[in-house]
Amino acid sequence: MNKYVTLVAAIALATLSTDAMAGQAFLRAELGSSDTEVRYDGFRGSESDTSGVVGGGYWFTPNIGVEGHVGSLYNKDLGYDEELDLVSIGVGVVAKKNFGADNTGFFIGARAGVARMTAQVREDTFDVVDDESSTKPYYGVNVGYDFNRRWGLSLNYDRRKGEFSGVDVEVDTISVGGEFRF
Structure with missing residues (x-):
């Protein structure tokens, strides 16, 4: 059985093009607005706040990559010198399709x-007084413009x-x- 797995892996690696092996690392920064909705025992409320996320990853091909991020989604002053922060740390896959020559121009994407x-x-x-974490899937879409192979701007929804x-x-x-890609 191990021989077959090794053979399949070798064939898969041999079929990858040189373009697929020539990837680009990237760094990303996002600034926006988060609408945070809370539901508890029939109560429902929402508030908006400024969000900031930084991340990075690697484009294996011009269309498929992996990413990681960390960022602040919500911050609220509770009084008595205390604040509530909602922080996200994640990893995932990214995909995009450019409509210009040489992987530049307008694009659509998903993560x-x-x-x-x-x-x-x-x-x-x-000093952290109390914290609790939850791990769940995330997803998002974006549209943007790559000015060249090194950098671009996007409008994102997550x-x-x-x-x-x-x-x-x-x-x-x-x-x-x-x-910014390098």
Whole structure:
């Protein structure tokens, strides 16, 4: 059985084109607005806040890659020198299709993966008083423009979910992003 698995893996690697092996690493930063909806025991409420996410990854081909991200989705002053932060850390796959020559010009894209959302109550002195985490799938779509093979701008929509002691949280984020590839 191991011989067959080795043979299949060798054939799959041999069929990859040189373009697929010549990838690009990337760094991305996104700034936008998150609409955070909370549901608990029949109660439903939502608020918006500024979000900031940074990430990076690797494009294996011009169309398929992997990414990781970390960012702040929501921040609320609770009074008494305490704040509530909603932070996301995730990994996933990305895909995009450029409509210009040489993988430049307008593009559409999508991403999906797993994100660990953490709700933290912390004091202004950065001491974490309490925190709870939830790991769930995330997904998103984007449109944008690649000015050249090294950098581009995008408009992004992402959805992340979490559950904290019976409190369901959904975060919809619309952001503007910049990506530098090297």
